[in-house]
Amino acid sequence: MSEERLEKKKTIELRKKHVGPSCKIFFSHDPIKIVRAKGQYMYDEKGQRYLDCINNVAHVGHCHPDVVKAGAEQMEQLNTNSRFLHDNLVLYAQRLQATLPDKLSVCYFVNSGSEANDLALRLAWQYTGHKDVITLDNAYHGHVSSLIDISPYKFHQLSGVEKNQSVHVAPSPDVYRGKYRVDHPDPATAYADEVQEMIHKVQEKGGKIAAFIAESLQSCGGQVIPPAGYYQQVAEHVRKAGGVFIADEVQVGFGRVGTHFWAFQLQGEDFVPDIVTMGKPIGNGHPMSCVVTTKEVAEAFMQTGMEYFNTFGGNPVSCAIGLAVLDVIVKEDLQGNALRVGRYLTNLLEKQKEKHPLVGDIRGRGLFVGVELVKDRLKLTPATAEAQEVIYKLKEQHILLSADGPHRNVLKFKPPLCFSTEDADLAVGHIDNILTELEVALGLTLHNTLNVENENSKRKLPTEENGHQYPSELAHSNGSSQGVPQQTKQTKQAKRLKT
Numbered sequence: 001m002s003e004e005r006l007e008k009k010k011t012i013e014l015r016k017k018h019v020g021p022s023c024k025i026f027f028s029h030d031p032i033k034i035v036r037a038k039g040q041y042m043y044d045e046k047g048q049r050y051l052d053c054i055n056n057v058a059h060v061g062h063c064h065p066d067v068v069k070a071g072a073e074q075m076e077q078l079n080t081n082s083r084f085l086h087d088n089l090v091l092y093a094q095r096l097q098a099t100l101p102d103k104l105s106v107c108y109f110v111n112s113g114s115e116a117n118d119l120a121l122r123l124a125w126q127y128t129g130h131k132d133v134i135t136l137d138n139a140y141h142g143h144v145s146s147l148i149d150i151s152p153y154k155f156h157q158l159s160g161v162e163k164n165q166s167v168h169v170a171p172s173p174d175v176y177r178g179k180y181r182v183d184h185p186d187p188a189t190a191y192a193d194e195v196q197e198m199i200h201k202v203q204e205k206g207g208k209i210a211a212f213i214a215e216s217l218q219s220c221g222g223q224v225i226p227p228a229g230y231y232q233q234v235a236e237h238v239r240k241a242g243g244v245f246i247a248d249e250v251q252v253g254f255g256r257v258g259t260h261f262w263a264f265q266l267q268g269e270d271f272v273p274d275i276v277t278m279g280k281p282i283g284n285g286h287p288m289s290c291v292v293t294t295k296e297v298a299e300a301f302m303q304t305g306m307e308y309f310n311t312f313g314g315n316p317v318s319c320a321i322g323l324a325v326l327d328v329i330v331k332e333d334l335q336g337n338a339l340r341v342g343r344y345l346t347n348l349l350e351k352q353k354e355k356h357p358l359v360g361d362i363r364g365r366g367l368f369v370g371v372e373l374v375k376d377r378l379k380l381t382p383a384t385a386e387a388q389e390v391i392y393k394l395k396e397q398h399i400l401l402s403a404d405g406p407h408r409n410v411l412k413f414k415p416p417l418c419f420s421t422e423d424a425d426l427a428v429g430h431i432d433n434i435l436t437e438l439e440v441a442l443g444l445t446l447h448n449t450l451n452v453e454n455e456n457s458k459r460k461l462p463t464e465e466n467g468h469q470y471p472s473e474l475a476h477s478n479g480s481s482q483g484v485p486q487q488t489k490q491t492k493q494a495k496r497l498k499t
């Protein structure tokens with residue numbers, strides 16, 4: 001069977017005609033048509049292989065045979081809704097729970113990250129009887145109305161639309177570019193104090209806190225790693241105000257961070273959210289998701305008297321797939337691979353930082369890594385066009401990476417967990433060449449940027465981050481900047497390109 005049903009030109013034509021224009025496509029001026037995929041590789045209609053550095057949905061590898069088989073076999077036998085007893089549902093709930101702290105014991109199966117977060121808000125509102133929600137700046141939690149309201153990443157793009165009055169935006173705990181940085185003696189407490197102050201202000205105006213919601217590590221917000229201890233303090237403030245803590249693990253869960261199965265566990269054993277939401281990787285591409293909470297929250301939700309019914313959530317096929325994903329993670333030690341390859345990748349990228357003035361910061365855990373590009377290490381001027389240029393040049397080399405964050409200058413690595421050290425070498429080798437070319441064009445050299453080395457990059461690095469010893473930082477001096485480099489034709493061109 002031909003892998004292509006239509007010529008690429010026809011596919012583009014029909015898409016333009018029949019698919020909503022706000023559904024964006026990667027590399028819109030020269031989109032990629034993918035016809036098959038395996039592991040961490042995707043193939044276009046001509047058989048060209050692309051290395052996938054961004055798809056955290058294909059968590060255990062694209063089209064993993066065990067997952068495909070589990071889904072197909074169950075589909076041959078039965079698919080129906082959760083109003084009938086079925087072993088897959090209860091076995092999956094039990095297996096998922098075993099990965100979590102005991103307290104988080106009740107599951108609701110839904111179909112997308114958005115559905116999971118929307119239900120999490122309903123649970124919080126019902127359990128607390130309160131309405132106000134605190135979210136983090138630059139956060140993204142989903143595409144339905146209730147979640148656009150708590151997603152500054154999205155609602156900042158809207159002009160003239162009034163913000164929901166019961167939503168409150170706390171600063172993102174970004175220690176590189178945020179309000180409190182690595183040179184602060186205790187950024188975790190400083191950021192948590194901001195939340196506490198916000199709670200007091202809400203209460204003074206008669207509001208009542210229902211929930212604080214955050215990704216355990218912020219993804220669209222720019223691969224932000226919150227300082228250790230931040231969430232414990234926030235949870236304490238929020239619970240004191242009668243609210244609950246919702247951890248969004250839609251992007252970062254299921255072993256991606258390497259040292260732990262869930263990214264919230266990076267904060268320490270003493271931190272247990274009240275509600276955890278899961279999505280993307282849970283079904284390796286099959287649309288399914290889950291909300292896990294405590295017995296107390298679930299019982300309060302029951303008190304509404306309203307049945308919770310979800311046509312597709314928890315169907316036998318989804319649960320068979322979910323079980324297969326968990327099996328593969330264990331069988332192939334993918335959490336261990338995330339740790340090992342994540343370390344290797346982060347090490348390679350740290351070397352790029354020593355070499356390239358455009359690299360301002362490397363941060364990550366396991367196979368969740370961000371590379372923040374800046375034009376000036378003192379002013380932290382975002383190298384947005386340059387980041388887009390890197391993405392485009394990588395695409396020419398058949399490597400797929402994306403750039404995100406409020407300035408779209410953070411290169412995001414979040415590949416399938418079967419990503420290898422060879423893949424890391426390939427991607428970083430090309431990034432090295434592209435950055436060298438860009439810096440020549442911009443007249444940026446490490447020599448002249450030593451003078452603009454940012455105070456904030458004098459990171460008091462933990463001796464162990466991402467499980468490995470970081471190399472020492474660049475030397476610092478206090479000279480003045482050589483000025484903001486002129487944009488090259490290349491970077492001006494990159495600005496026009498959208499990924």
Ligand SMILES: Cc1ncc(COP(=O)(O)O)c(C=O)c1O
Nearest residue numbers: 112113114140141142250251279
């Ligand atoms: C952190 C986070 N939460 C929730 C969602 C929404 O998930 P979905 O697109 O499956 O509705 C996303 C999607 O990108 C996300 O990144």
